[in-house]
Amino acid sequence: MPTVRSASSLIAGVLAIAAGAASAAAPAAPDVTGHQAQIDKIVSEISPQRIEGYVRKLVSFQTRHTMSETESDTVGIGAARRWIKAEMERCGAQSGGRLQVAFDSHVAPVSARISRPTEIVNVVATLPGSQPQSKERIYVVSGHYDSRNTDVMDAKGAAPGANDDASGTAAVMEMACVMARYPFDATLVFMTVAAEEQGLIGATHWAEQAVQKKLNVAGMLTNDIIGSSRADDGRIDDKQVRLFAESIPATKEMSETVRALVATGGENDSISRQLARHVKEVGERYVPGFKVSIVHRRDRYLRGGDHMPFLARGFAALRFSEPNEDFAHQHQNVRKEGAMQYGDLPEFNDYNYIARVARVNAAALASLSLAPAAPQQVQVRTDKLDNNSTLLWLPNSEPDLAGYRIVWRETTASQWQGSLYVGNVTEATVRLSKDNYFFGVQSVDKDGNASVATYPAPLR
Numbered sequence: 001m002p003t004v005r006s007a008s009s010l011i012a013g014v015l016a017i018a019a020g021a022a023s024a025a026a027p028a029a030p031d032v033t034g035h036q037a038q039i040d041k042i043v044s045e046i047s048p049q050r051i052e053g054y055v056r057k058l059v060s061f062q063t064r065h066t067m068s069e070t071e072s073d074t075v076g077i078g079a080a081r082r083w084i085k086a087e088m089e090r091c092g093a094q095s096g097g098r099l100q101v102a103f104d105s106h107v108a109p110v111s112a113r114i115s116r117p118t119e120i121v122n123v124v125a126t127l128p129g130s131q132p133q134s135k136e137r138i139y140v141v142s143g144h145y146d147s148r149n150t151d152v153m154d155a156k157g158a159a160p161g162a163n164d165d166a167s168g169t170a171a172v173m174e175m176a177c178v179m180a181r182y183p184f185d186a187t188l189v190f191m192t193v194a195a196e197e198q199g200l201i202g203a204t205h206w207a208e209q210a211v212q213k214k215l216n217v218a219g220m221l222t223n224d225i226i227g228s229s230r231a232d233d234g235r236i237d238d239k240q241v242r243l244f245a246e247s248i249p250a251t252k253e254m255s256e257t258v259r260a261l262v263a264t265g266g267e268n269d270s271i272s273r274q275l276a277r278h279v280k281e282v283g284e285r286y287v288p289g290f291k292v293s294i295v296h297r298r299d300r301y302l303r304g305g306d307h308m309p310f311l312a313r314g315f316a317a318l319r320f321s322e323p324n325e326d327f328a329h330q331h332q333n334v335r336k337e338g339a340m341q342y343g344d345l346p347e348f349n350d351y352n353y354i355a356r357v358a359r360v361n362a363a364a365l366a367s368l369s370l371a372p373a374a375p376q377q378v379q380v381r382t383d384k385l386d387n388n389s390t391l392l393w394l395p396n397s398e399p400d401l402a403g404y405r406i407v408w409r410e411t412t413a414s415q416w417q418g419s420l421y422v423g424n425v426t427e428a429t430v431r432l433s434k435d436n437y438f439f440g441v442q443s444v445d446k447d448g449n450a451s452v453a454t455y456p457a458p459l460r
Contacts, residue, residue, distance in 0.1 A: 011294045016267055027423030030448035039366045041049040043070040043286050045178045046362060048355035050348075054170035055227075057083065057347050057356075059160040064147040066153040066195040067118050071341045074089065077194065080145055081121050082190050084173065087256065091177035094255040099180040100126045104191075106205050113152055122202045125176045129369065131185035133398045138210075138218040139368050140189045141175060142306050143168025143362055144196035147344070149333045150328070152197060158334050165196065167227030168305050168320075171358040179362060184369035185217070185400070187389050196224070196306055203306035211313050219275050219368060219452070220317040222307040226357045229323035234368035238353045240291035241360065244319040246298035246311055255314075260457045268296070268414065269438060269455040271316040274374075277415060279318065282367045283360035290356050293323070294414070298432045315438040316452075320357055371449035373397045375441045379459035380434055391456050392427040393441055401443040406430055408437045416453070 061080045065292065069076025085101055092099030104122040108114050123145070129135030147161025148154075149359035160166075167194045176190035195201035203222075210217050247267045248258055261267055271295075280292040299305055299319055307317035326348070333345030375393040391406060403424040407416040421444065422428040430439075438451025 003351045007092055018060030021415060024368075027277050027403060027421060029405075029421035030390050030444050031445060032405065032444060032448045033285070035170070036367070036370070036447065036449065037369070038047060039286055041361050042178055042182060042366055043054070043359045046355050046359045050177075051170045051174050051354050051358065052349075052351040053364055055088075055162055055166040055349060055351070058145065058166040058169060060164050063149075063155070063157065063159040065159055066120065066144055066198045066201075067115065070119070071272055077146060081123055081192075081194070084123045084145060084169070085379060087173060088123065088190070088214065089175055092180055093127070094179035095177075098127060100128070102126075104209075108195065108198075108201050108387050111199065114201075115153060115194075118195075120195045120196055120202050122206055122418070125185065125190040127176070127180055127188040127190070128354050129185050129187040130183045131400070132396065134373070135187050137186040137216050137218045137373055138189055139186060139218060139365055140191060140310075141172055141365060142170045142222045143170070144189040144192055144194065144202065144224065144306055145169045145192045146194045146202075146347055146444040148197040148331060149343075150331060152276055152331075153286070157341075159183040160334065160344050160346065162344050163225055164330050164344055165224050166346075167225065167349060167354050168223030171361065173260055174355075175362050176366070179366065182366075183373075184209050184366065186369040188365060189367055193306055198308055200304065200306055204309040207309040207313050210315075217315045220307055220310045220315055221279070221320065221361055222317070223357065223361065224305045224307050225325060225330065226320045227354055228326060228329070229350040229353040230326060230348070231328040232328065235324065236280040237323045238350060238356070239289065240293050240323050240359050241294050241295035242295050242321045242323055243276055243301050244295045244297055244321065246270060246272045246317075247296060249311060257457075261455070263361060264457070264458060265411070266438065266455055269440070271452075272298075272311065272318060272405070274440065274452050274455065275316040275397065276318055278368070279364040280415070282359035282364045286363035287359045289357055292360060300387055315349065320361065322353070328370065330395065336439045346365050359407045368452070370447070371451045372396050372401050372443070373447050374451040375404060375443055375454045378441045378454040380439065380456040382458045382460055387433045388429050388431050389437070389439060390427065390429040390458070391439060391441055393454070395426050396443050398443075398445075400447070402446045404428075405444050405450060406440040407440045408432060409440060410437060
């Protein structure tokens with residue numbers, strides 16, 4: 001079998017043997033680190049001014065509490081969801097009608113935070129994929145449009161919710177309106193969900209329906225409290241966003257997949273951590289000077305968000321949040337005590353900051369939906385003691401596939417450190433020991449769009 005040399009490796013002298021390669025020369029590698037013109041255009045079109053307009057309109061409904069007014073056209077959650085739907089429909093019409101906007105509704109029974117049976121309505125805008133072999137693969141991005149004040153059961157008091165979570169809702173709306181003008185291989189779902197504050201009810205309903213319908217949700221991003229760059233002590237940090245990524249799910253029983261992760265030391269290689277690596281790499285490439293800080297937790301300490309119902313059902317899911325929360329402007333009745341203004345008001349948001357977070361989201365979603373699906377059934381051979389590592393995987397049938405890329409990092413590293421394009425093969429050997437490195441395999445298309453990496457399970 002021929003030997004090819006890595007041009008992009010961070011470890012000098014690494015060689016690989018690619019099964020089925022046509023010649024001894026290295027296969028021509030698509031540029032996976034350059035900029036795609038379409039993604040650059042999308043990122044440049046995200047507008048902080050439009051985002052601010054969306055936030056202020058949402059605040060104008062006075063409260064968006066899950067059990068608030070539904071008949072009024074100016075007050076309450078009913079008016080809010082009808083306006084969101086109409087706005088997304090307007091954007092869809094301006095973009096050729098490909099954006100499909102609908103209500104996703106169900107009635108929630110009485111529970112700890114629902115005092116009467118209540119209709120819960122998500123607003124879902126779907127941009128179908130344009131490539132037949134890829135369109136069943138779905139990427140979801142969400143924000144929650146409901147709000148609350150100090151008393152989570154108060155459905156009538158003012159609850160502007162400018163940061164929590166009009167910021168995330170506005171980011172999702174802006175992404176939908178911009179990205180609807182462009183084609184993608186896979187399907188994108190832009191979702192504003194209800195009843196997050198009452199127990200993640202809207203997101204749970206959609207995630208459970210996805211399971212029942214056997215939807216191929218390849219990744220989910222939620223944006224919750226992405227509005228402020230100012231900490232409670234006045235510090236400004238507008239150069240980073242936190243990205244929460246779960247490792248091993250907190251379940252009573254381990255699945256076989258999780259068991260294989262633990263057995264091989266791959267706790268940092270869960271599907272959500274792999275998604276987070278991809279989002280960080282792409283987001284920082286397209287939004288220079290802005291850091292995506294991966295937090296090795298599923299959410300803030302003992303807290304939660306709308307990605308959690310997706311995690312619970314086995315989907316890769318992540319949460320974006322600002323670096324420092326100011327709790328005087330979160331879950332607080334609007335009031336003034338001395339010189340201190342309390343309440344989640346729009347003047348405490350940084351709209352340029354929200355736009356940067358939205359750009360990271362948009363770049364990652366565009367990259368994922370243009371790239372081929374991640375390789376399936378990736379395995380590493382373990383049938384003999386060897387200081388080389390042989391990986392194999394199933395072939396991808398998407399028409400724009402160019403080949404595959406092996407990535408690796410030392411066992412003490414969080415991000416990929418080296419890579420090798422091996423061409424359109426289904427088995428390759430790298431001269432690095434599986435004892436000392438973690439590996440992944442990515443699918444790469446002819447334009448250089450790379451998938452999320454797949455961690456190899458042991459082939460015994």
